[in-house]
Amino acid sequence: MRILVHDYSGHPFQIELSRWLARQGHETLHLYSAGIPTPQGGVARRADDPPGFAVEPVGDTTPVAKYDLPRRLRQERGYGRALAARAAGFAPEVVLSGNCSPQIQRHLQRYCRRRGLRFLYWLQDLYADAAIRFLGRRSRLLGRLAAPLLRGFEAETLRRSAAVVAITEDFRPVLEARGVAPERIAVIENWAPLAEVTPLARRNAWSAGQGLDGRFVLLYAGTLGLKHNPELLADLARAFRDDPEVRIVVVSQGPGRDHLERVKAAEGLAGLILLDWQPYARLPEVLASAEVLLAILEPEAGVFAVPSKVLTSLCTARPILAAIPPENLAARTILAAGGGLCVAPGDAAGFVAAARRLRGDPALRERLAADGRAYAERTFDIERIGPRFLALLAGGPS
Numbered sequence: 001m002r003i004l005v006h007d008y009s010g011h012p013f014q015i016e017l018s019r020w021l022a023r024q025g026h027e028t029l030h031l032y033s034a035g036i037p038t039p040q041g042g043v044a045r046r047a048d049d050p051p052g053f054a055v056e057p058v059g060d061t062t063p064v065a066k067y068d069l070p071r072r073l074r075q076e077r078g079y080g081r082a083l084a085a086r087a088a089g090f091a092p093e094v095v096l097s098g099n100c101s102p103q104i105q106r107h108l109q110r111y112c113r114r115r116g117l118r119f120l121y122w123l124q125d126l127y128a129d130a131a132i133r134f135l136g137r138r139s140r141l142l143g144r145l146a147a148p149l150l151r152g153f154e155a156e157t158l159r160r161s162a163a164v165v166a167i168t169e170d171f172r173p174v175l176e177a178r179g180v181a182p183e184r185i186a187v188i189e190n191w192a193p194l195a196e197v198t199p200l201a202r203r204n205a206w207s208a209g210q211g212l213d214g215r216f217v218l219l220y221a222g223t224l225g226l227k228h229n230p231e232l233l234a235d236l237a238r239a240f241r242d243d244p245e246v247r248i249v250v251v252s253q254g255p256g257r258d259h260l261e262r263v264k265a266a267e268g269l270a271g272l273i274l275l276d277w278q279p280y281a282r283l284p285e286v287l288a289s290a291e292v293l294l295a296i297l298e299p300e301a302g303v304f305a306v307p308s309k310v311l312t313s314l315c316t317a318r319p320i321l322a323a324i325p326p327e328n329l330a331a332r333t334i335l336a337a338g339g340g341l342c343v344a345p346g347d348a349a350g351f352v353a354a355a356r357r358l359r360g361d362p363a364l365r366e367r368l369a370a371d372g373r374a375y376a377e378r379t380f381d382i383e384r385i386g387p388r389f390l391a392l393l394a395g396g397p398s
Helices: 012-023 069-090 102-114 127-138 140-159 171-177 205-209 231-239 255-267 280-288 308-315 329-337 348-360 362-379 382-393
Strands: 002-007 027-033 053-058 094-098 118-123 163-166 185-187 216-221 246-251 272-275 292-296 320-323 340-343
Touching (some): 002 012, 053 069, 102 118, 163 382, 216 280, 231 292, 231 348, 255 272, 308 320, 320 329, 320 348
Parallel strands (some): 002 027, 027 053, 292 320
16 A cells, blocks of 8 residues: 555654554655654654655744644645645555644545545544633633634544544544544554663763753653643742752743743742753653653643653653643553552642652652553554554554
């Protein structure tokens, strides 16, 4: 088959799937957005890549205007047209696309429908609900007026797909309520590439370069957007400000990072270390420098937004401390794996208490780290996951 895989964000596990498909003898083109500011995973061609594999950016490198809705809509229209044009140049037999808005999906879906091709919607989040929350923060009336239009547009795009690949069973009742036929819904949970995120020593070239050797590092690496409360990270820095060995390290950019910069300057939080995005090739070193890896997600995200950083963290053999809604799949995964501690996102005191518990209990940290890595090794094997996607791409059940 000629397979087009589109992942707007350029996440590493989607690219791992594309490489696996190419190794099975399928000509596979993997596309991602050139305008995403966060590091993309594994997009450079490798010496051992199969001959049928290619990976390319789409669109220009103008950063996505994530919080400027009119400008973002214009960017997405242009991106969608460029994406459909590149698909036409490749002439796939089947398309798998996700991690983007329904507007972008619709452009690619229309291309597929005109040519009688199967379009599989890889559902990572319900974008309409997120957009409604965003608009509601500005105007409750605007949010209420936009809700039926946005949900209707997204639901129609989902219904028109040959299949919807959801990342959690929690999506199934919502999809069925919005008119997606049950037989068109498949659930395949996300994973992380085990071979790319391996446990390393805490003392490494990156940690030495950042002056972190010998420190007790609680590290957050990832987006700090509307679904994340950066004050939880500031609370940790305040709680440990009198412990000279502790560093709260945040690797991020954007509004949440800007907030932490202001807090650090105003309160003199010397133990709060704020860093820009790091190259993907250095991610294993970055994560390995930590004693504890952090994850946060706001209550309004509910069950639908599943932070992939949690899955990456499980691969590192480091314990996770998460402030995530208990009903969210990420929280359930951490607890099922035995890979960390979870508190409710509104429980700042509990978040700090759990951090202190991990700080003072090396045996607990070691057990959580080992159990998390063991779970990843059992669960994230691409040789088990890949055939399920291949079956769907070929038109059968997963």
